[in-house]
Amino acid sequence: MKPSAPPQTYRVKSFGCQMNVYDGERMGELLAERGIMPAPEGEDADLVILNTCHIREKAAEKVYSDIGRLVFAGKQAGKQPLIAVAGCVAQAEGEEIMQRAPAVSIVVGPQAYHRLPEMLDKAVRGKRATDTDMPAIAKFDALPARAKRGPSAFLTVQEGCDKFCTYCVVPYTRGAEISRPFSHLVAEAHKLVEAGAKEIMLLGQNVNAWAGEDDKGRRTGLGGLIRTLAQIDGLARIRYTTSHPNDMDDDLIAAHGEVEKLMPYLHLPVQAGSDRILKAMNRQHTAESYLRVIQRFRAVRPDIALSGDFIVGFPGETEGEFEDTLSIVDEVRYAACFSFKYSPRPGTPAASMDGQIAPQVMDERLKRLQARLAHHQYAFNQSSIGKRCEVLVERIGRHPGQWLGKSPWLQSVHFQGDHAIGDLVEVTLAEAGPNSLKGLVRNGATLLA
Ligand code: 5AD
Numbered sequence: 255m256k257p258s259a260p261p262q263t264y265r266v267k268s269f270g271c272q273m274n275v276y277d278g279e280r281m282g283e284l285l286a287e288r289g290i291m292p293a294p295e296g297e298d299a300d301l302v303i304l305n306t307c308h309i310r311e312k313a314a315e316k317v318y319s320d321i322g323r324l325v326f327a328g329k330q331a332g333k334q335p336l337i338a339v340a341g342c343v344a345q346a347e348g349e350e351i352m353q354r355a356p357a358v359s360i361v362v363g364p365q366a367y368h369r370l371p372e373m374l375d376k377a378v379r380g381k382r383a384t385d386t387d388m389p390a391i392a393k394f395d396a397l398p399a400r401a402k403r404g405p406s407a408f409l410t411v412q413e414g415c416d417k418f419c420t421y422c423v424v425p426y427t428r429g430a431e432i433s434r435p436f437s438h439l440v441a442e443a444h445k446l447v448e449a450g451a452k453e454i455m456l457l458g459q460n461v462n463a464w465a466g467e468d469d470k471g472r473r474t475g476l477g478g479l480i481r482t483l484a485q486i487d488g489l490a491r492i493r494y495t496t497s498h499p500n501d502m503d504d505d506l507i508a509a510h511g512e513v514e515k516l517m518p519y520l521h522l523p524v525q526a527g528s529d530r531i532l533k534a535m536n537r538q539h540t541a542e543s544y545l546r547v548i549q550r551f552r553a554v555r556p557d558i559a560l561s562g563d564f565i566v567g568f569p570g571e572t573e574g575e576f577e578d579t580l581s582i583v584d585e586v587r588y589a590a591c592f593s594f595k596y597s598p599r600p601g602t603p604a605a606s607m608d609g610q611i612a613p614q615v616m617d618e619r620l621k622r623l624q625a626r627l628a629h630h631q632y633a634f635n636q637s638s639i640g641k642r643c644e645v646l647v648e649r650i651g652r653h654p655g656q657w658l659g660k661s662p663w664l665q666s667v668h669f670q671g672d673h674a675i676g677d678l679v680e681v682t683l684a685e686a687g688p689n690s691l692k693g694l695v696r697n698g699a700t701l702l703a
């Protein structure tokens with residue numbers, strides 16, 4: 255590899271989950287500290303970071319084709335960018351990437367990206383750099399202050415997973431569960447609010463497994479952290495994702511009935527409705543124990559919107575077992591959902607299980623499941639008509655004078671008026687579509703359509 259000029263501009267391409275988006279932002283902040291700025295829209299960057307996801311599909315293949323595309327574009331432009339591969343594919347397949355893709359200068363895992371600046375120095379000198387260590391807390395300590403972002407900000411509170419669902423790579427790519435210390439999180443939340451955040455989304459692969467000691471040295475869980483963050487002036491909304499049903503405790507559930515800033519929305523994946531499949535997935539809960547958790551939330555917060563993740567076509571899934579998934583969907587009546595075809599991940603127990611399901615069967619099941627989920631989402635949106643609520647303005651809409659924002663139930667709402675990004679606007683939800691709602695803003699005596 256030849257030495258190159260130090261990069262002046264960067265671009266991060268984040269794939270996959272919100273934690274990758276958070277990590278991508280933090281990498282950007284690290285680079286900005288070094289004077290390396292985001293490449294202007296439409297211009298090639300000197301440094302491209304592919305922040306990859308390994309959770310489904312042919313993740314690694316996608317990385318190689320992205321690298322190929324960058325090399326090709328570099329040839330056309332007469333200038334190759336420095337290429338870094340970050341995220342979970344880097345963690346899982348770093349060595350192979352270095353061997354197969356000579357154009358890659360840096361491979362950096364999700365727990366090591368705080369060392370990106372030193373790795374970059376090395377790359378500029380013409381030496382390739384790999385770091386897939388897992389010292390998670392050290393990473394957070396080494397990151398710079400938060401930069402100004404939009405009205406809704408991510409805050410990683412917990413990382414990693416000890417659950418080892420048999421289909422999932424996360425325990426291998428993100429490592430064991432770790433919780434960031436209470437005081438660090440409160441400080442970062444204050445910084446985010448000072449930088450303009452109105453809403454904070456607490457992130458973790460098992461966010462509700464977060465545990466720590468509060469400022470008085472008492473053991474506390476996510477509910478306690480949320481109660482403390484709710485005291486921050488200027489912070490209007492708190493959300494969290496993703497939870498595991500078995501890590502729900504009484505205090506977190508109670509917080510949903512007590513903390514006004516905690517939004518009435520819960521992402522609680524169940525994955526499947528059949529107890530046999532849940533056991534084969536090593537989910538460590540049954541359909542019934544999951545439904546009991548949901549009932550407890552509904553008891554304290556009857557209007558709570560629920561969302562979940564589903565996998566169709568897990569090895570051995572019969573038609574009847576798939577129908578159990580449809581039944582649980584009907585029972586919960588989710589407001590939003592994410593559904594996936596099972597994808598065998600290298601190194602996971604499910605990948606070598608008997609009874610892998612044919613792609614056509616998976617396609618057909620996914621279609622049926624998505625139709626059912628869409629039905630409930632639409633019904634949920636329709637049931638919101640007539641409600642008054644605040645919408646957090648996130649961006650300008652497509653039509654003149656139109657704004658887009660989120661309801662407390664995380665629905666997209668569009669409305670008219672004289673607003674600004676970051677405003678909390680009170681609207682009446684007036685019309686519902688499958689994916690969004692129309693809000694009316696009271697302006698004097700009239701409602702603006
Ligand atoms: N195949 C399909 N979906 C998966 N997920 C995780 N691993 C796999 C896999 N191997 C889904 C789960 C999880 C979400 C983040 O991704 O539904 O909750």
Ligand code: SF4
Binds near residue numbers: 419
């Ligand atoms: Fe993966 Fe299961 Fe852990 Fe979620 S709980 S990250 S699905 S192993």
